[in-house]
Amino acid sequence: MPRLPPHWAAHLESGVSHRLGGSHADGQPEICRGLAAQALPDGRVEVLLDANIGEQLLSAVRESGRIAYVAARPGSHVTLHLKGTDAEIFTVTAAHAPLFERCREAFIANVAPFGFTREAIMAVWYDLDTGRLAGLRFTPNGAWDQTPGPGAGQAIDLMP
């Protein structure tokens, strides 16, 4: 199964801003924010999101399985774009708590220089019970470096 190169896999947990895009069976696009992500040893990628905020996106994923995922690092603007066609929804359990906390803490540290406080970030996005989280899992079938600049959109070679 294709896998992300290690530094791009690490990027997912480095305090990035996560965005998920999907499309319904009739082609209507959907978009929502994600909260945490990781690359699994088998190459698949897991993204956690607020199920309330992501209700329409989850509905689109159920219909089509298509997913676009962007991880952009505040400040450096380093941006990874992944796509998949086999996205599935899974139940988030306590086992995901360490991942959730790692991503949350790294994100809070990254946005602090821009005036966003821990309290605000927690209140708006992260102060959630596990029961309100949903998980999406997919196999990246394409990856791009979407960092703004001349090289934006350059394909990333996935490892075999």
Place this chain on the structure above:
Amino acid sequence: MNENLSPPPERRALKLRDVRRLLEGIIPPAMCTVSADGTPHVNYLSHAEYIDDDHVALTYQFLNRSRANVLATGRVALSVEDPITGVSVVLQLRYERTDTAGPVFERLRAKLSGIAAQTGMEKVFHLRGADVYRVESLRKLDPVHPLPAMQPRCDLAAGVRRLSEQLGEAPDLRSLLQAFTEGLQRDLRVSHAIVWLLDEQRQGLYTLASIGYEQAGSGAELPLAEAGLAGVALRENVPIRIGHMSQMCAYGMSWRIKAEQLGLQAAMADTIPLPGLRAPRSQLAVPLRARGRTVGALLVESEHDQFFSYDDEDALTAVGAQLAQGLAALRTAELVEEPATAAPAAPQAGGNALRVRHYPRDHSVFVNDQYLIKGVAGAIVAKLVRDQIDSGREAFSTRELRLAGGDLRLPEVQDNLGVRLLLLERRLAERDFGLRIERAGRGQYRLVASGPLSLVTEA
């Protein structure tokens, strides 16, 4: 049963106007486009632009996947977020057209260039077109715990009304400017502002008035190309606003650094230190328009993030237009003289001597080796000092200056004399050399010196 009873009022649906401040990229908006085969694609935007309740414009900067998808299917989901309350909104959009000229394009381009300069992305951001979309639906998404909405700092509509009334009562340029600067503070709760006027000949801006700075900087000049948000607003004729300037650098800061450097040696240099906050967190620049021309720009600043809103753009555009109209009308009025009164000789002043040096090449003027002003205002003050030394007369009229305009080779004297005199009056008051201009009636003034005057004209 009465069948004429009105139906119960429907709950008002969320309108784009209600959420327009979310479009501005404090948190960069994200869009999802979709290709003909249904593949989604996510992209970040610098900002989105409110056009009306049914339309937004998005920047078209690159020939990329998003662009191809938009042209193929026309469908976009746009996510915008409010950093203050945590609310987010997802808009379903349908592509209608791409503008490559016209007001929507200019507004988007101006804002983009402002954001690009503030974030050091000038080489990355280039606007090819303004993609105009119809808003098909809006979906509001509440955060986990809503943050308290900020209370508006004042009732802007009522403030505009009060300020507008004051402007309408102003009989001359001085009181117009006073009403404007006082009203900004009292009625619109703006603590830091600069009124820049355009010097078309020199392609620069000069400060007519400011509020809230240690150095008022009346007469301070800045090339248009270096004038930051005010320059872009003026050039593009569009209000420009930035509300989260922690990433800022480039030109905004260069003013302050320049001002700081000049502050150390301004006494001898032929430059007036620029007014302005050292580290602004919010800025809004509004072009000042009158009679189909842009005559200057109003810049307001704050040390707080997100201090100004779309509503401030509306409010300041309205009162700024009234100020500009007033400046245009009253500067002509200043040229109409009241019947000349007897011009008494200047009394012998008993204060310290005032040694005036004048450099005709740029009309810079120094008083007791301290820089005063240059350009048109410098030429005027040099002439007035010379006349007073020659004739002993304090009084002068705008008519005399208009007639002297040709001799001084200053075409602007005809055009903008009232404003230049007001500027000179303010600058003299700020410097407090013992030399001041007093208005004695419409078109009638006095140059009052606290001590004996001498004038040296340098080569």
